[in-house]
Amino acid sequence: MFRILVINPGSTSTKLAIFEDENEVLNETVRHTSAEIEPFEKITDQYEFRKKVIENFLNKAGYPLSSFSAIIGRGGLLKPIPGGIYSVNEDMLKDLKSGKYGEHASNLGGLIAYELAKEVEIQSFIADPVVVDEMMDIARFSGHPDFPRKSIFHALNQKEIGRQLAEKLGKDYEDSNLIIVHMGGGISVGAHKKGKVVDVNNALDGDGPFTPERAGTLPLTGLIDLCYSGKYTLDEVKKLIKGKGGFVAYLNTNDGREVQEKIVKGDEKAKLIYSAMAFQVAKWIGKFAAAMNFEVDGIALTGGLAYDKDMMVPWISERVEFIAPVYTFPGGDEERALAMSAFRALKGVQKINTY
Numbered sequence: 154m155f156r157i158l159v160i161n162p163g164s165t166s167t168k169l170a171i172f173e174d175e176n177e178v179l180n181e182t183v184r185h186t187s188a189e190i191e192p193f194e195k196i197t198d199q200y201e202f203r204k205k206v207i208e209n210f211l212n213k214a215g216y217p218l219s220s221f222s223a224i225i226g227r228g229g230l231l232k233p234i235p236g237g238i239y240s241v242n243e244d245m246l247k248d249l250k251s252g253k254y255g256e257h258a259s260n261l262g263g264l265i266a267y268e269l270a271k272e273v274e275i276q277s278f279i280a281d282p283v284v285v286d287e288m289m290d291i292a293r294f295s296g297h298p299d300f301p302r303k304s305i306f307h308a309l310n311q312k313e314i315g316r317q318l319a320e321k322l323g324k325d326y327e328d329s330n331l332i333i334v335h336m337g338g339g340i341s342v343g344a345h346k347k348g349k350v351v352d353v354n355n356a357l358d359g360d361g362p363f364t365p366e367r368a369g370t371l372p373l374t375g376l377i378d379l380c381y382s383g384k385y386t387l388d389e390v391k392k393l394i395k396g397k398g399g400f401v402a403y404l405n406t407n408d409g410r411e412v413q414e415k416i417v418k419g420d421e422k423a424k425l426i427y428s429a430m431a432f433q434v435a436k437w438i439g440k441f442a443a444a445m446n447f448e449v450d451g452i453a454l455t456g457g458l459a460y461d462k463d464m465m466v467p468w469i470s471e472r473v474e475f476i477a478p479v480y481t482f483p484g485g486d487e488e489r490a491l492a493m494s495a496f497r498a499l500k501g502v503q504k505i506n507t508y
Contacts, residue, residue, distance in 0.1 A: 226262025228282025368398025
């Protein structure tokens, strides 16, 4: 039996889980108030604070570090790498500590996993960080060399759902052609061809469908005019694209459930905006079906909005189900996705990569 500790740091929480083989035995989310986080100037300054939270969790649960087979942390902002599971090494630690590729709370996942594992001489891993890059060369072109398309997406959830969908189809992930759509605060649409995400929208920086709080792909000349209008600072423009776009801009909320409630109460504007999001998601599915010559075995809808079986899921499905059957995997269980990667690595059925 393999016992695995999962560490998933977010901006205002630390999610922790313990798995024994494929079974989750404990899951806890520790919330952090702004008063607790504000004193730390940099993400890495939170290291001791977050580590203590994890140690308290283990002491309270009664699981000594020596009882674990491995520790896996959420992958942070690193250089572009292929998908998979990676052992934490000195090169990775250096990049996570320095914030060379960006600062995010997830950077702490690998750092803390490594230090805790080192204490009891067990393996430490990360898996499928947001910077997973398997795009085919032809997909990197945007139309101008100063603006190459980048692969930044919900790789952890997409890869795990890809494996689950392939299994449902009676195939191996590495032998399947799939389109996976993660629909949460951000929306990413990935073309999974034989185990590689060969094309995907940059779900972080303004590419793809609009989302509950992101503007997605915008008309370019309109954006240029806005930037030079004098109405907004650089930071304010960036906020319009990420944080104050999508539902926030149209309906003053980033909560899909609230939008659904508005529609049920007869709000026609909310219904139009919500259906426009479904319309855009369907168009991006079609775009990536074309990227795979329309040779698609299955389409998966996942993330929080995939819980909406009354509107969002059928609105998307009716436009794309002629391409391939559509399946739903609601939510985005990152802790399970991390644990399953570690479990496969420990069993020897998934290669452990070197950063």
